[in-house]
Amino acid sequence: FSSAIAILIVIFAFVLDSKQLLESAKLGLASIDGKMDSAVLNISNALNVNLSVWYQTADCYDCPLLFTRLVSPMSSSLLDVQTNFMSQLMVSYVNTTGINRTICSKDFRFHESGSYELNIGPSNNSDLGPDPLSPLCALVTRSDGPDFLIPLYICLSVILLFFLLRAAFYTIREYDFWRRMQAGSQVEYVAQQDLGSVDANINQSDSLAIHSQYQRASGQGSQQQQQPQSSQSAHSGGRRPGRLRCLDTFRGLCLVVMVFVNYGGGGYWFFQHSTWNGLTVADLVFPWFVFIMGTAIGYTLRRSLRRGASKRDAFLSVCRRSALLFALGVCLTSRNVPLDQLRIPGVLQRLAVAYFCVATVEIALVRAGQPEPQPCRIVEEQGQLLGHWAIFLTMPVAHTLLSLFLPVPGCPTGYLGPGGIQANGSRFNCTGGAAGYIDRLVFGDWHMYRNPTCRRTYLTYVPYDPEGLLGCLTSTFMCYLGFVAGRIFAHFKGADYRAIVVRLCFWGIVTGSIAAGLSGLSRDTGAIPINKNLWSLSFILALSGLAFILLAALFLINDYPRLAEPLWSGSPFHYPGTNSILVYVGHELLEYYLPITWLPPSSWQPAGTHAFLLPMHLWGACFWTLVAWILHRNKIFFSV
Numbered sequence: 179f180s181s182a183i184a185i186l187i188v189i190f191a192f193v194l195d196s197k198q199l200l201e202s203a204k205l206g207l208a209s210i211d212g213k214m215d216s217a218v219l220n221i222s223n224a225l226n227v228n229l230s231v232w233y234q235t236a237d238c239y240d241c242p243l244l245f246t247r248l249v250s251p252m253s254s255s256l257l258d259v260q261t262n263f264m265s266q267l268m269v270s271y272v273n274t275t276g277i278n279r280t281i282c283s284k285d286f287r288f289h290e291s292g293s294y295e296l297n298i299g300p301s302n303n304s305d306l307g308p309d310p311l312s313p314l315c316a317l318v319t320r321s322d323g324p325d326f327l328i329p330l331y332i333c334l335s336v337i338l339l340f341f342l343l344r345a346a347f348y349t350i351r352e353y354d355f356w357r358r359m360q361a362g363s364q365v366e367y368v369a370q371q372d373l374g375s376v377d378a379n380i381n382q383s384d385s386l387a388i389h390s391q392y393q394r395a396s397g398q399g400s401q402q403q404q405q406p407q408s409s410q411s412a413h414s415g416g417r418r419p420g421r422l423r424c425l426d427t428f429r430g431l432c433l434v435v436m437v438f439v440n441y442g443g444g445g446y447w448f449f450q451h452s453t454w455n456g457l458t459v460a461d462l463v464f465p466w467f468v469f470i471m472g473t474a475i476g477y478t479l480r481r482s483l484r485r486g487a488s489k490r491d492a493f494l495s496v497c498r499r500s501a502l503l504f505a506l507g508v509c510l511t512s513r514n515v516p517l518d519q520l521r522i523p524g525v526l527q528r529l530a531v532a533y534f535c536v537a538t539v540e541i542a543l544v545r546a547g548q549p550e551p552q553p554c555r556i557v558e559e560q561g562q563l564l565g566h567w568a569i570f571l572t573m574p575v576a577h578t579l580l581s582l583f584l585p586v587p588g589c590p591t592g593y594l595g596p597g598g599i600q601a602n603g604s605r606f607n608c609t610g611g612a613a614g615y616i617d618r619l620v621f622g623d624w625h626m627y628r629n630p631t632c633r634r635t636y637l638t639y640v641p642y643d644p645e646g647l648l649g650c651l652t653s654t655f656m657c658y659l660g661f662v663a664g665r666i667f668a669h670f671k672g673a674d675y676r677a678i679v680v681r682l683c684f685w686g687i688v689t690g691s692i693a694a695g696l697s698g699l700s701r702d703t704g705a706i707p708i709n710k711n712l713w714s715l716s717f718i719l720a721l722s723g724l725a726f727i728l729l730a731a732l733f734l735i736n737d738y739p740r741l742a743e744p745l746w747s748g749s750p751f752h753y754p755g756t757n758s759i760l761v762y763v764g765h766e767l768l769e770y771y772l773p774i775t776w777l778p779p780s781s782w783q784p785a786g787t788h789a790f791l792l793p794m795h796l797w798g799a800c801f802w803t804l805v806a807w808i809l810h811r812n813k814i815f816f817s818v
């Protein structure tokens with residue numbers, strides 16, 4: 179019955195899709211010509227004076243209007259305007275006394291590949307004021323252009339269709355639909371299904387074991403009956419939590435999105451890093467990676483220590499892994515770089531530092547051989563982590579104090595902006611405030627990232643590294659918040675599943691609310707704006723909040739034991755999740771080679787369009803998922 183429903187849904191979706199697909203494909207193809215993220219504004223001047231045109235986008239916070247061009251009398255000029263944010267335009271001329279006089283200013287949100295006109299001419303108003311020239315200034319929309327999201331809609335429907343077909347395929351296979359049709363014998367079918375499910379039991383022994391354990395624990399309910407069971411399991415080295423699928427799924431999801439956005443995200447601005455303050459899809463994945471690493475530490479490290487691994491061995495292995503990760507990171511960013519300009523900070527380096535700190539503190543503070551404490555209330559539970567909290571809370575405090583109160587020569591204390599033309603250029607070399615200052619002092623201008631995202635919009639020139647030193651403090655704290663989630667899993671897995679979800683949601687709401695308070699729910703005007711370049715406190719708290727909630731949801735879907743089978747196994751995302759280092763290094767190294775990315779034939783002019791880039795970048799993400807899947811099938815796992 180359910181397979182029939184699945185088939186019906188697929189057929190319905192396909193009919194619905196194909197109709198829309200055909201229509202939108204035409205529009206999507208039409209959007210191939212025209213530049214991404216920009217529209218054309220034809221400024222025509224029907225006056226007898228030279229007009230100056232000034233322009234700025236709302237993306238640039240607190241920025242002055244910039245002079246773009248002079249339009250001579252009785253002529254016109256084309257201006258490329260940005261479409262991602264509100265645009266601000268101003269037209270002025272220098273009158274006979276040599277003073278700039280503004281004719282008009284307009285705020286307007288242009289649409290991608292649209293075409294617009296700004297007509298400036300003499301007014302046909304008869305009652306002229308004291309100024310002989312009171313001109314007319316009209317912004318006319320010629321065409322808004324096709325919806326630039328159409329390629330995204332098409333790709334999303336294709337992906338949805340794929341998942342539906344896949345679900346239908348598995349449903350059919352599982353229920354042995356065809357065989358039943360042929361045999362027509364109910365008994366035979368039942369017998370076969372029985373045999374089949376024995377096989378399935380062996381494969382899924384892990385999750386089923388936990389399932390039955392849970393049933394025993396919850397079914398009998400009373401304290402006295404639970405007691406012997408838990409003491410028994412404590413005797414045999416604590417509860418044996420299996421591999422958490424939601425962790426692999428979450429990690430894999432982050433990786434796939436990371437590959438997609440690193441390859442360019444189809445040229446969409448919301449799949450690229452934000453210019454300075456703010457949050458885009460691309461800003462989510464790396465911090466979540468840091469978080470999930472902490473969760474893995476919290477979930478597994480103490481378990482292996484309790485099993486009798488010596489602290490010294492554990493610490494040596496932590497040192498080895500972080501050193502390897504760090505070295506790998508330095509090597510990855512060293513393509514065609516002279517030795518004296520090697521970039522030292524970076525993504526993997528940041529991961530290495532966070533991993534080292536959290537794992538070391540855990541090894542130092544855990545008392546080996548002590549059994550897992552009984553499940554208890556949130557307050558008592560965090561009381562057991564008091565030492566951890568004392569150490570890790572100093573980090574965001576130090577980060578915030580340093581950012582707000584460290585005097586930076588030539589810059590206002592507590593400046594958190596990108597410098598450049600912001601505030602009329604008065605903070606020109608202050609990019610990143612204290613964070614940038616510390617990095618330039620420690621690493622020197624040549625050993626850090628020189629092309630920050632704010633460069634083009636704010637016209638900055640000083641180097642700034644978004645993975646710099648100061649941000650290590652907040653990333654480590656974020657990793658620790660992930661660790662807290664990992665402890666929750668280790669603590670309650672196999673005993674109380676509702677407690678896990680409640681606690682994850684509790685932490686998600688707490689961290690999310692603090693972030694909302696700090697940022698004042700505004701992009702630029704809060705006390706501490708959400709900022710990926712600085713890894714500001716509000717940024718890591720907001721992302722930790724989202725991560726807690728997402729983890730709770732994934733846990734319910736992937737690991738919830740009440741169902742004989744999880745709602746969703748996490749496939750295909752858990753494949754890259756189990757081979758993350760390989761996928762990360764691989765996608766960085768092979769970015770420009772054929773099966774992954776390509777350029778259009780040279781005769782084909784408009785290469786940089788969403789319709790061309792989006793499928794390619796999605797394919798890049800699929801490619802690495804496929805690689806991870808093949809490796810998973812062959813049981814090949816790389817780790818440092």
Ligand SMILES: *[C@@H]1O[C@H](CO)[C@@H](O)[C@H](O)[C@H]1NC(C)=O
Pocket residue numbers: 220221222254255256
């Ligand atoms: C811009 O507008 C002027 C006046 O409306 C027109 O003469 C000119 O051809 C336009 N330029 C373009 C490139 O469309």
Ligand SMILES: *[C@@H]1O[C@H](CO)[C@@H](O)[C@H](O)[C@H]1NC(C)=O
Pocket residue numbers: 226227228250251
């Ligand atoms: C406009 O500017 C050009 C040079 O920038 C100058 O030669 C011309 O005289 C100016 N015209 C008017 C009307 O001011």
Ligand SMILES: *[C@@H]1O[C@H](CO)[C@@H](O)[C@H](O)[C@H]1NC(C)=O
Pocket residue numbers: 273274275276277278279309
């Ligand atoms: C030039 O513009 C300024 C400012 O708008 C105005 O005060 C002045 O009277 C203007 N001069 C002439 C000659 O129009």
Ligand SMILES: *[C@@H]1O[C@H](CO)[C@@H](O)[C@H](O)[C@H]1NC(C)=O
Pocket residue numbers: 230245272278
């Ligand atoms: C007037 O405009 C010109 C550009 O057309 C600019 O260079 C100049 O600085 C402006 N003067 C004032 C006083 O704003």
Ligand SMILES: *[C@@H]1O[C@H](CO)[C@@H](O)[C@H](O)[C@H]1NC(C)=O
Pocket residue numbers: 302314
């Ligand atoms: C110019 O004047 C005519 C009649 O006086 C009027 O119909 C027209 O709308 C005016 N045009 C503009 C752009 O104001």
